[in-house]
Amino acid sequence: MAIKIALAGNPNCGKTTMFNALTGANQYVGNWPGVTVEKKEGKLKSAKSGEEIIITDLPGVYSLSPYTLEEVVSRDYLVHEKPQAIINLVDATNIERNLYLTTQILEIGIPVVIALNMADLLAKSGDKIDVKKLSEIFGCEVVETSALKGTGLKEVVEKAIEAAKKNEWKNPVGIFSGSVENAIEKVEEAVGDAVDADQKRWFAIKLLEKDSKVIEQLHLPASAMAAVNTEVTRLEKEMDDDTESIITDERYTYIGSVIDRAVKKSGKKLSTSD
Ligand code: BGO
Numbered sequence: 001m002a003i004k005i006a007l008a009g010n011p012n013c014g015k016t017t018m019f020n021a022l023t024g025a026n027q028y029v030g031n032w033p034g035v036t037v038e039k040k041e042g043k044l045k046s047a048k049s050g051e052e053i054i055i056t057d058l059p060g061v062y063s064l065s066p067y068t069l070e071e072v073v074s075r076d077y078l079v080h081e082k083p084q085a086i087i088n089l090v091d092a093t094n095i096e097r098n099l100y101l102t103t104q105i106l107e108i109g110i111p112v113v114i115a116l117n118m119a120d121l122l123a124k125s126g127d128k129i130d131v132k133k134l135s136e137i138f139g140c141e142v143v144e145t146s147a148l149k150g151t152g153l154k155e156v157v158e159k160a161i162e163a164a165k166k167n168e169w170k171n172p173v174g175i176f177s178g179s180v181e182n183a184i185e186k187v188e189e190a191v192g193d194a195v196d197a198d199q200k201r202w203f204a205i206k207l208l209e210k211d212s213k214v215i216e217q218l219h220l221p222a223s224a225m226a227a228v229n230t231e232v233t234r235l236e237k238e239m240d241d242d243t244e245s246i247i248t249d250e251r252y253t254y255i256g257s258v259i260d261r262a263v264k265k266s267g268k269k270l271s272t273s274d
Contacts, residue, residue: 002051002052003054003084003085003161005054005160006058007019007086008061008087009091010089010090012091013090015058018087018115018147021153022042022157023044023055026043028042032073037059040057042054042055046157049161051161058073061101062101064104078108079202082110085111085163085164086105086112087112087115087157088115089115090115090116090117092118092119092122092127095129095259099255100251103254103255106138106171107172107205109169109198110198111140111163111167111168113140113141114142115145116129117145117146119144119151119152122144126266126267127263127265128266130264133262177250179238179239180250183235184204184205186230186231187204187208188204190207190227190228208232208247
């Protein structure tokens with residue numbers, strides 16, 4: 001059976017370039033069911049083992065919220081189709097913005113490999129990213145790539161295959177405050193076995209965010225929803241904000257700390273045409 005790997009990332013992070021470089025002529029383009037968003041799948045073979053890989057190129061998104069068609073297509077694929085690994089492309093020259101999506105992808109219960117793309121541009125800018133540190137922080141492999149120049153691509157695919165086979169991932173630690181973590185735990189209890197154990201954290205966070213699509217999909221018993229609402233109300237009162245903003249703000253604070261620990265800026269500015 002072919003190994004299923006998804007490519008996920010922000011718009012303009014280089015996904016199309018990487019997908020084309022990896023799959024060449026072995027591509028199939030269609031639409032995602034029921035929507036006019038393009039679906040691209042391609043095949044390649046592992047250079048190491050010869051195993052067949054099917055790569056799905058997900059629409060470029062900034063978040064896994066329920067607000068755009070692209071976001072819904074991407075998250076539904078990840079949560080319901082469950083690829084065996086995700087290659088999360090991060091534009092290394094825009095790392096702060098790109099990591100917002102990364103913090104969400106890491107919660108989904110699927111092994112992740114981060115492709116730190118545009119590594120050629122990063123080198124030109126003089127900025128330095130400590131790949132080992134990022135990998136320690138996120139608990140997953142991080143590979144520098146240049147989809148344009150073709151560097152790091154074989155490595156990132158082989159790492160994704162390894163990750164898929166091991167089928168291990170770590171929930172990221174330190175993103176949320178104690179109060180939010182507490183609420184997540186209580187909501188996970190309320191969810192019970194309505195979802196797979198691997199996906200509990202993802203669903204609990206979405207329920208805390210009052211994500212209408214997830215609330216509709218899960219259709220939890222009234223008692224479970226009451227327990228969720230108790231946590232939402234408690235957190236909103238304690239932190240004097242709505243839960244969606246609390247969660248977003250804590251993600252950004254966390255990303256700030258990741259940048260402090262893993263990125264050294266040179267101060268030079270470059271564009272993709274440099
Ligand atoms: C243009 N390095 C560099 N330097 N550029 C890259 C890399 C990389 O690793 N990866 C991608 N790009 P998409 P999404 C362009 O199209 O794959 C470039 O949205 C231009 N076009 O070549 O489309 C890539 O699928 C004119 O750049 O991203 C592309 O994720 C001038 O990043 C852009 C300069 O890549 C987006 C760049 C007419």
